[in-house]
Amino acid sequence: MPRITITVDGIRYEEDVEPRLLLVHLLRERLGKTGTPIGCDTSNCGACTVMLDGRSAKSCSVLAVQADGCDVVTIEGLGADGALHPMQRAFHEEHALQCGYCTPGMVMAAIDLLRDDADPSEETIRHGLEGNLCRCTGYCNIVRAVKRGAQEMGQGVRTP
């Protein structure tokens, strides 16, 4: 069984994994990182999105062995110094979550899209979040939250 080394939310792990083990199952069932949920089996919903070496990735579409040597940040490790990340805070302020199941992935995707455009238009935000589905909010408040998060992050707040 292959052995991988992976850093998740700042902690280094060495794990023997079956080649077929999905990264999301490694996170959830081996490492206890249940903050990252699973919403589908065709990589459409984006609920399982994490940062993989600094870019968003759907952890249901990555094998654990492919993440060997990688640095993973999940929603649980996003806040710096024990505080909420500005994007998490923006989601709270704008009521951008209801049931909260899509939220971890949505927050990750939102942060990632700001890397390509730090001050995105509404249209850019909507297209940037196309791979993340929400069934509760109708996306209006998510779009508002990403705008607010972008503003706050633009004001010198460090991103992971």
Added chain:
Amino acid sequence: MTELDAGLVGEQIAESGQIAEPTGRGEIGRARRRKEDARLLTGHTRWTDNLQQPGMLQVMFLRSPMAHARITRVDVSAARDLPGVLAAFSGQDFADEQGSLPCAWPVSEDIVIPDHPPMAVSEVRYVGEAVACVVATDRYRAADALEAIEVDYEPLPAVMDMHDALTPDSPKVHESGNKAFSTTITSGDVEAAFRDAPVVIDRTYIQQRLIPSAMEPRAVLASTDGDTFTLWSSTQIPHVLRVMLAVTTGIPEHRLRVIAPDVGGGFGSKLQVTAEEVLCLLLTRRLGRPVKWSESRTEGNLTVHHGRDQIQHIRLAAEADGRIRGLRVELLADMGAYLMLVTPGVPMLGASMFNAIYKMDAYEFACTGVFTTKMPTDAYRGAGRPEATYAIERVMDELAAELGIDPLEARRRNWIRHDEFPYTTISGLTYDSGNYEAATDRAMALFGYDKLRAEQADRRDRGDPVQLGIGVSTYTEMCGLAPSRLLGMANYGAGGWEHGSVRMLPTGKVEVITGTSPHGQGHVTSWSQIAADALGVPFDDITVLHGDTAVAHKGMDTYGSRSLVIGGVAVLKACEKVKDKARKLAAHLLECSPDDLEFEAGAFKVRGTGASRTIQELAFAAFTAHDLPEGVEARLDSDATFDPDNYSFPHGTHLCAVEVDTETGMVKIRSYVAVDDVGKVVNPLIVEGQVHGGIAQGVAQALFEEAVYDADGNLLTATMADYLLPSAADLPAFTTDRTETPSTGNPLGVKGVGEAGTIASTPAVVNAVVDALRPRGVRDVQMPCTPERVWRAVQGTRGGVRS
């Protein structure tokens, strides 16, 4: 990267609530940020699939690939021999103990409720029905083992079309035949209304089958200590589920605890007693180990109950000036293969709503429930009322077109005026309050109605390939399910009350316990606001407990936009009882008559003096019990059960403008305005969120979603790649506003809001699409109005109906 500092996050969250200034002195009406958010935003969640138990095993189900077949052999022995596999069973192994999944709503005398085994024993009737299961140490081992199970099927004919199913020579889904029930309700002289009517509109609409698609797939965890059983489930209805599981499995109710931990959306789909819940309970009983089942999305699309799926024949008779004389509705409602918890009740929830906000002299509603070899249908956001609203609002546009008047004018000539409330409708409901004129005027102003009509005329004149359509929906709905007396008259198997409790803790903090079971609706925040105002305690000093039958022992749970209008009111009433007790204690301690006390800002004050006791001081005095008056118990804690006299009737006007590209069939929503009247509002932020999400789901039915089966009964939309849920890129921003006509049916003046957006929006969007194409002779486009269907309608071929 450091661990999250719960204290710091808590402070941030607490601070943020202050950003929105209160609209008055109280909490009610204030846009409080949610208490629920911190946990959900930081991954500290308790979804059922996150939960672990010592020695826990993973369950997986083998599901039928056949829509209809006899099971002639199931061999699980090879699966049992695989490493890590503890057990494998077929339906035969459960036949003696699994009982039948319940249907709680026998809507008519003639209803046929077929036996519904949680695991198929001798016959399967839809693709996805469980035929065997494995129990293994983890999900990968379990998945391997499923492949080793052998099942032989003897195919039987699929029954897919409702009209065909009702013909005498149709193959049968059940031995009793394919008709589940039929019922007719008549009010007034319908024959007379249609006889010599100057205008008759006669239309047939298809409500396509939908997959509710809560983002959290279902999961079940069951454990036992040999005596008692605990079931965690991703459910909307822990209380109803406990009763039903006790009845179904024979596990005595007092030895069964049901917990709904964090639940990731439901929209009706988790208002169910599922096969997997029953079977996990039986498996933990049999194996003595905790067992968990986690649904895959494909499993979910196949086996979470579906919604809608009706054929609606609607006829409207009117005078030459557009005043409605009468309405006739004939429904065929696809039940799927079995009757689940409220399957037959769903179309009946629309029975009194086709007449909507309009006055008329006669009304007839007939419905036939039909069995097919598909996944059963059941409640999906709106349940019966979106169907009714869709049909009547479509027909009102047809009436306007027939008369050559504006669609809003056709409605004005028929709607109940604000000075006519309370108004008893032709279908027998009494609407307590409303102001359709005000909501419509506000919506038209926000929408820029006249300007858009002018642009539409211009585009028509120019023959612009992109045409503008304007869609109207002036809806009401009945929600707040429901008065127990009325549910009894409708032959529903339970009541519609709700329970609330308040525990006053020694330190002055407050625990509110509710029988509602939130899964995204923010009850913890809203109920805190209600209790804070009622008791005069700080919002942050209140916690709300729910979703565990051992903690919240009484409840009827969350569905049908009932939680605030019944459960929120129960919390208020429990708070009032706390105050009644506190008043007696305060009078004793202050040596005055209870009548001399006034309650203000959380304290009882003796009129005309400075003497007072805060409710927190009184809670502590009750705790120490050193000096209680005669006959007073050492607690202020109180319970209340609220049962309303009537349904709740939110209403509003939704206006939608679409641009339809007549060359490609592409529909783009240009603007959407919703003005809803949901009575008094406890938290405007949460209400707006409910409206947004509701509209999105209604738009999704209009434009995007459809569960498609092929002729053999295979579901072609079993994944999220095939079933088109709208993304952020597919939807516009919605403009929302409210008018406020307080409900007279409850002391908070509130109305339900959870389903209103979904009920209103579907006809607004489709009316807009049809409006854009009406000059080209199109009068219907079947939902979802995909580019192909719209294009075909424009071409006058299959998929659209030309007049």
